[in-house]
Amino acid sequence: MKITKIILIFLILFIFISLLAQANPFTGKKSSAKVSTTFQRSSTWHTITNWQKEMNAKLTFLLKNLKESFNLKYFFILIFISIAFGIIHAIGPGHGKMIVGTYFLKEKATPIKALKIGCTISITHSGLAIILGIIFGLIVKGMKMHGRLDIQNYIGIFGGGLITLLGIYYLWQQLTNNEHLHKISSGKNEILLGIFSGMIPCPISMTIILFSLYFNVFLYGLISVIFFSVGMAFTISLIGIIMIKSRDIISNITVKNQKRVEVFQKIFGLLTSLIIILIGLGLVITKL
């Protein structure tokens, strides 16, 4: 029971932090969630955000310089920094990590599945940003920043709604104990979960695309966003793998008592489905 309590505390904390990341002050919508400044005052916070700031500045510099002339050294640095930026950026809340973590507590899975979801989230997250970046950069040129952020917001609301529905579906699966249905849908579930979770277009990727379009270095911008996604996929998958390993360890501890294993699986299945519903609702509410 103690283990379950620890994991429950972790999940609640993760939900709380994940939801905080969804608000955006530039859309004029005041965040309903509040976070203590204590986090922001910590030196770890500063170190990590400072790295991101440096990487963001470095990317800007490299994209501008590559415009002047191709330089192989700059090109490789661009790739390296994009990956590192993606890894560090995805440590932050959002990016579907909470959903991935929760899903793998519910589901017995292999690290390959975690990789599959991590890649799906990352591809959707950056893919949408690339599409929107191209639309805003080439087609709907007159749209201003707050308009773009509003559209990102609406897509996020839609994604949150879909996650809620998926959570309800998981809950229904758990309550009806429909093993046949579960086996059929398991593979599709992961892909769908990945797509829904990544449905908020990445603002950084979109800015890089817009920036590269404006400075006529679209190809370099696109390469940067692709490698940025590789970095994000790495972090998200890693969280999934850690959760799979955690679940395996907990299962092994309780395996001596078959009845306890069944109770444990049932409770986790129900709990994680409810949490996925809450995350979906949270995404919708914080963005409305």
Added chain:
Amino acid sequence: MKKIKMITLILLLAALLYSHPHVWIEYTIQPVFSETGLEGLQLEWTFDEMFSWQIVMDYTDDHDYNISAEENQVIAEEAFGYLAESGYFADFYIDGKKKDVKIVTDFQSEGKDELLIYHFFIPWKINAKKEVTHLKLCFFDESIFCEIVPKKDGMILLQNDNISVEYSMPDRITYQLDFSKGK
């Protein structure tokens, strides 16, 4: 059991190391003093290059960093005005009591070295000798969309003969103004 504790700790750390800003702002604060205390705070925010570029592209006619009075007005209304909802990210305290920032004046945007800088004034009249001893000043975005940190030497303190105040920095983002030392 040790393994579980370790994994839980790693996961908690992963949750706590949440670094998710998309905009970076560096700020300076200059307290403006009157004969009896504080008149307000003169602020300067410098944005990162990509965000600066977005604002300049979206809200200026000629898309350059020479911002005209008309363009400044557009930026004030359409880009800066939104931040009123977030209290301009001000996390200010007067003797431990939170101060809400609703009004700012004298907004001026400026482009310098391809970075966008906002200058503005937060009126905050305080009779330091009578009613206040201690101010805490910090900027903080609750939504974590912006990371706001002081510039190196981010506090500019120009005192007059009547007001004496000391400032300190207890952590890396908060300034403290202590009027009691000057009484």
